[in-house]
Amino acid sequence: MTSLHRELVSIQQQEKPKRILEAARGLFSSLGLKNTSIEDIATKAGLGKGTVYLYFKSKEEIFSSLVADFQESLHFVTLDASSISGTATDKLNAIIxxxxxxxxxxxxxxxxxxISLYEALSTPVSKAARERFQVEDVKLxxxxxxxxxxxxxxxxxxxxRNANLIHATLDALCFPWETSEGRVAAQDRIKTFCRLLLKGLNVH
Known part of the structure; x- marks a missing residue:
C-alpha cells in the first residue's frame, strides 16, 4: 500500500463517523430517538450496520454525542452574540x-x-447536557x-433572577408558535419578545 493510498484510507475512516452522526441527526430530528434504528442510520449514511457498530455501541451513544454537539453549538451562538460591540441592549437583542x-x-x-424535540429534551442525557450549558449561558x-x-x-x-427568567423564556421559544392564523415567523417571535422584555406592557 502506497503512502497516498494509506492517506486516502485514513481520510475515509475519519469521514465515516461524521456520516453516521449527520445521518442520525436528521433521523432523530424527524422521526425521534425511539423510532430510529441503527439500521435506519446505516442506510441513510450509506454504510453497513456493522460499520456503524465499529464506531458507536448503540443509537443512544450516537444520540449522546449529538446532544453534546447540539448544546455546545447553541452555547457558542450565545457567546458570540453576547460579545458583539454595542450597548447592553444591543447584546441582549443579539442573544435573543x-x-x-x-x-x-x-x-x-x-x-x-x-414531537421529536419533546422526546429528546425529556431524556436524561439531554437534561444533563442542558443543565451543564445552562450555567454558562445564564452567566453570559x-x-x-x-x-x-x-x-x-x-x-x-x-x-x-432576571438572567434565569430570560434564559427560561428563550428555552420556551425553541418551540414554534402556532396561532389561529398559522405559524408565527421567527423574526416576529424575536420582535415580540424583545419588545415585551425591553419596553414592557406600560405606555411610556
Whole structure:
C-alpha cells in the first residue's frame, strides 16, 4: 500500500463517523430517538450496520454525542452574540435573535419536529447536557444585564433572577408558535419578545 493510498484510507475512516452522526441527526430530528434504528442510520449514511457498530455501541451513544454537539453549538451562538460591540441592549437583542434563529435553522435543515424535540429534551442525557450549558449561558446573560445596569440602560435589583427568567423564556421559544392564523415567523417571535422584555406592557 502506497503512502497516498494509506492517506486516502485514513481520510475515509475519519469521514465515516461524521456520516453516521449527520445521518442520525436528521433521523432523530424527524422521526425521534425511539423510532430510529441503527439500521435506519446505516442506510441513510450509506454504510453497513456493522460499520456503524465499529464506531458507536448503540443509537443512544450516537444520540449522546449529538446532544453534546447540539448544546455546545447553541452555547457558542450565545457567546458570540453576547460579545458583539454595542450597548447592553444591543447584546441582549443579539442573544435573543441568535438563539431563536438557531432553533429555526434546526427545524428547517434537519426536519426537526415538536414531537421529536419533546422526546429528546425529556431524556436524561439531554437534561444533563442542558443543565451543564445552562450555567454558562445564564452567566453570559447576567453579565449583559450587569453591563446594562452600569450604563443606565436597565434598572432592576436581581440580575441572577432576571438572567434565569430570560434564559427560561428563550428555552420556551425553541418551540414554534402556532396561532389561529398559522405559524408565527421567527423574526416576529424575536420582535415580540424583545419588545415585551425591553419596553414592557406600560405606555411610556
Amino acid at each position: 435573535e441568535a438563539r431563536v434563529n438557531w432553533w429555526e435553522r434546526s427545524y428547517v435543515e434537519y426536519g426537526l419536529t415538536t 446573560i447576567k453579565e449583559v444585564l450587569e453591563e446594562g445596569i452600569r450604563s443606565g440602560e436597565f434598572a432592576f435589583a436581581n440580575c441572577t
